[in-house]
Amino acid sequence: MEQLIEQLKAQIIEALNFEDMTPADIDTDAPLFGEGLGLDSIDALELIMLMDREYGIKLADPKAGKAIFQSVRTMAEYIQANRTK
Amino acid sequence: MRIAVTGIGTVSAIGITCAQTLQSLLDEWSGIGKMYALSSNHTELPVGEVPYSDAELKDLLGINEPMPRTALLGIMAAREALRTAGMSIANSQEPIAFISGTTVGGMDLTEQHWADYQEGKAIEHIRMHEAGETTRIIAKHLSPFTSHLSPFIATPSTACSSALNAIMLGANLLRTGQAKTVLAGGAESLSKFHLNGFNTLMILDHEACRPFDADRAGLNLGEGAGYLVLEREEDALARGAKILAYIGGYANTCDAYHQTASSADGEGAYRAMKGALEMAHLNPADIDYVNAHGTATPNNDLSESVALLRLFVDHMPAVSSTKAFTGHTTSASGGLEAAICVLAMQHAFVPANLRWSKTAEGLITPVCHTEHKPLRHVLCNAFGFGGNESALILSAEGIDLSEAPLVEISKQREVEVSDDSEVSTFVSPAEARRMTPQMRRIVAAAKKAMQESGVAQPDAIVCATQWGCMLQSMRFLQDMIASDEQQLKPTPFIQSTHNTVASLIAILTGNHGYNATYSQGKQSLACALTDIRTQMALGLIRSALVLEFDEQVETWDQVLSLIGDRTENIARASIYICKKPSIYQLIESHKSQDKSLFVLRFNPEHPIFAGHFPGQPVVPGACLVQIAEDLLSDMLGHAVRFNSVTNLKFRQAITPDKEVLMTITEGKYTIEDNVSHVMYAQFAATYMCPDSDL
Numbered sequence: 001m002e003q004l005i006e007q008l009k010a011q012i013i014e015a016l017n018f019e020d021m022t023p024a025d026i027d028t029d030a031p032l033f034g035e036g037l038g039l040d041s042i043d044a045l046e047l048i049m050l051m052d053r054e055y056g057i058k059l060a061d062p063k064a065g066k067a068i069f070q071s072v073r074t075m076a077e078y079i080q081a082n083r084t085k
Numbered sequence: 086m087r088i089a090v091t092g093i094g095t096v097s098a099i100g101i102t103c104a105q106t107l108q109s110l111l112d113e114w115s116g117i118g119k120m121y122a123l124s125s126n127h128t129e130l131p132v133g134e135v136p137y138s139d140a141e142l143k144d145l146l147g148i149n150e151p152m153p154r155t156a157l158l159g160i161m162a163a164r165e166a167l168r169t170a171g172m173s174i175a176n177s178q179e180p181i182a183f184i185s186g187t188t189v190g191g192m193d194l195t196e197q198h199w200a201d202y203q204e205g206k207a208i209e210h211i212r213m214h215e216a217g218e219t220t221r222i223i224a225k226h227l228s229p230f231t232s233h234l235s236p237f238i239a240t241p242s243t244a245c246s247s248a249l250n251a252i253m254l255g256a257n258l259l260r261t262g263q264a265k266t267v268l269a270g271g272a273e274s275l276s277k278f279h280l281n282g283f284n285t286l287m288i289l290d291h292e293a294c295r296p297f298d299a300d301r302a303g304l305n306l307g308e309g310a311g312y313l314v315l316e317r318e319e320d321a322l323a324r325g326a327k328i329l330a331y332i333g334g335y336a337n338t339c340d341a342y343h344q345t346a347s348s349a350d351g352e353g354a355y356r357a358m359k360g361a362l363e364m365a366h367l368n369p370a371d372i373d374y375v376n377a378h379g380t381a382t383p384n385n386d387l388s389e390s391v392a393l394l395r396l397f398v399d400h401m402p403a404v405s406s407t408k409a410f411t412g413h414t415t416s417a418s419g420g421l422e423a424a425i426c427v428l429a430m431q432h433a434f435v436p437a438n439l440r441w442s443k444t445a446e447g448l449i450t451p452v453c454h455t456e457h458k459p460l461r462h463v464l465c466n467a468f469g470f471g472g473n474e475s476a477l478i479l480s481a482e483g484i485d486l487s488e489a490p491l492v493e494i495s496k497q498r499e500v501e502v503s504d505d506s507e508v509s510t511f512v513s514p515a516e517a518r519r520m521t522p523q524m525r526r527i528v529a530a531a532k533k534a535m536q537e538s539g540v541a542q543p544d545a546i547v548c549a550t551q552w553g554c555m556l557q558s559m560r561f562l563q564d565m566i567a568s569d570e571q572q573l574k575p576t577p578f579i580q581s582t583h584n585t586v587a588s589l590i591a592i593l594t595g596n597h598g599y600n601a602t603y604s605q606g607k608q609s610l611a612c613a614l615t616d617i618r619t620q621m622a623l624g625l626i627r628s629a630l631v632l633e634f635d636e637q638v639e640t641w642d643q644v645l646s647l648i649g650d651r652t653e654n655i656a657r658a659s660i661y662i663c664k665k666p667s668i669y670q671l672i673e674s675h676k677s678q679d680k681s682l683f684v685l686r687f688n689p690e691h692p693i694f695a696g697h698f699p700g701q702p703v704v705p706g707a708c709l710v711q712i713a714e715d716l717l718s719d720m721l722g723h724a725v726r727f728n729s730v731t732n733l734k735f736r737q738a739i740t741p742d743k744e745v746l747m748t749i750t751e752g753k754y755t756i757e758d759n760v761s762h763v764m765y766a767q768f769a770a771t772y773m774c775p776d777s778d779l
Contacts, residue, residue, distance in 0.1 A: 017519060019518070038515065042345065042519070042579060048287070049572060
């Protein structure tokens with residue numbers, strides 16, 4: 001799990017263009033949207049695409065992302081339970 | 086002056102003539118279905134396609150040469166508009182303007198021939214990638230008046246509001262005497278590029294779309310073209326043309342909220358609709374029908390509903406979105422739907438909002454089936470990426486719009502920021518995250534220009550770009566081709582539209598003003614300056630931020646090198662102001678300070694108006710006209726004489742306190758050089774006391 005979390009942080013930094021950030025800068029349990037990283041709806045779409053591309057998870061409804069993307073941990077948990085690759 | 090609509094042309098999934106379009110609307114026949122001409126892997130997505138292949142369209146038009154599909158659709162609709170206008174101007178020497186919005190332009194050819202270009206083949210299509218080239222090609226094929234089109238061609242590219250912005254610029258050119266005949270609207274073909282782009286945003290319905298429905302699940306992409314022929318009423322009457330409708334009012338604002346989403350309070354949409362009503366001197370209750378933007382995405386329809394409810398409150402007119410018929414024709418939608426509004430007015434019906442079945446909190450309830458009723462004033466909305474919101478009012482009655490001679494403009498400041506450390510002082514890491522390096526430079530230049538000139542909130546932001554945002558466009562295009570239309574990232578698509586830069590700056594600076602982008606080759610800047618100069622003359626704006634933007638992209642340069650061309654890095658921001666304030670600017674300036682120029686008192690039993698100015702003593706019995714003349718003379722620094730008293734028009738209303746409220750709505754004045762100007766409205770907010778001592 002910890003390995004997945006670290007990998008996911010690196011993928012988030014790359015997908016969302018956080019140029020000056022390292023995985024250590026992201027708090028695993030901090031909210032991704034609003035406070036925390038301050039992501040928005042475009043980022044949510046990027047994260048959905050990231051899960052599709054890297055883990056073979058397809059989300060048909062963007063609204064479903066809300067619960068999954070609460071924090072890096074919730075996202076990692078969802079990926080572990082649903083990944084197809 | 087009154088601007089008459091004397092011709093319309095429509096091409097879309099529901100017809101390639103106005104007659105077919107009308108019949109489909111009345112029959113409630115939707116054109117949404119499986120793709121036929123578009124060759125995409127996403128066949129699961131329904132589209133509103135014009136049911137002819139490019140070869141079939143060329144046969145219909147008698148054209149052999151290569152051109153983008155957008156141009157084919159545009160030629161078809163533009164020719165019809167001229168035909169319905171009865172234009173026989175082969176020998177005309179009058180200035181004509183052709184203004185046609187598009188964003189896709191020749192992207193269909195670029196995506197089809199990308200592999201060819203890598204092998205040095207099919208190079209005759211390369212130049213057509215540019216949005217402005219599509220407009221030039223359409224203009225060239227508008228026989229018989231092609232040879233007279235040269236005076237003015239422009240391509241507004243503000244994503245889905247492009248065509249309405251084209252109509253606005255056209256009206257402004259007429260009002261400032263820069264054109265005698267205007268053909269304005271927009272064209273857009275389907276492309277794999279923007280079908281995949283919208284798909285990455287997850288806003289495409291996999292069934293036929295349901296605007297304003299509680300269970301709506303997104304839009305269907307459509308294609309088509311729509312144009313209006315505009316001319317002065319007196320010119321139309323003089324040549325015996327039939328007047329189909331009048332331009333009532335219009336406004337372009339920026340939501341200044343988000344690159345793709347509309348704000349929860351619908352601020353930009355509200356401002357656009359309100360601005361159009363104000364220009365037309367109409368009240369919300371005067372509007373009989375709203376052709377909504379109504380894309381059927383959860384976000385747009387809710388935000389637009391909020392804006393409509395804010396504006397109309399208890400007087401909600403009939404509302405429908407005809408996108409359930411045509412799909413979302415993106416840059417063409419404003420032109421197509423304005424033409425549909427004219428058809429609806431002529432044939433006295435409200436088009437249906439197909440497939441609506443259920444309401445939800447906050448949503449307006451649209452008209453589900455064709456309603457037959459006369460329509461006097463109709464509002465047409467078109468909103469685009471970047472929060473570019475536009476609204477147009479079409480009227481069955483002539484509505485007077487002010488006119489003005491052109492004014493001189495001056496450049497206050499021109500700024501370029503190339504040093505990366507200086508860029509970072511103007512653009513924070515959070516702001517910069519999604520921007521390409523060149524976008525960061527233009528944003529920094531814009532902020533610096535505003536700071537140095539002291540114009541923190543220019544009334545307009547207008548961008549000139551030959552190729553648009555090429556780095557993101559090329560990223561998306563290459564990913565799409567390499568991946569066979571799978572697993573694409575949304576950000577490059579969102580930032581591929583030409584208006585990305587101008588809207589981004591509005592979002593970052595909270596600027597709700599006029600926002601436009603022109604893509605017309607090397608003439609792009611000239612188009613932008615014509616726009617702001619025209620609006621300054623009319624008093625619609627006083628200051629403008631003008632952006633020149635292009636970005637050098639290696640992959641595209643390799644393609645361009647095949648035809649001996651290349652791209653350049655340009656990121657220049659300039660602040661322009663009007664050299665001399667015009668009467669309109671004085672009026673607008675008073676309005677913005679919430680001051681009235683005149684305070685009038687009116688005794689209903691007394692034949693003469695009397696008045697005074699704020700802070701000055703009442704002049705009993707003095708003639709309002711004289712006071713108005715003196716005041717205006719003083720403010721303008723030269724003698725102002727109204728032509729006659731009868732040219733002053735008033736509007737009155739009784740307040741609950743039985744005061745009579747008076748507003749001067751129109752006046753004609755003559756200045757020293759005997760150039761006659763007409764000024765309308767807005768220059769007096771007034772009150773009257775029937776119990777006054779007059």
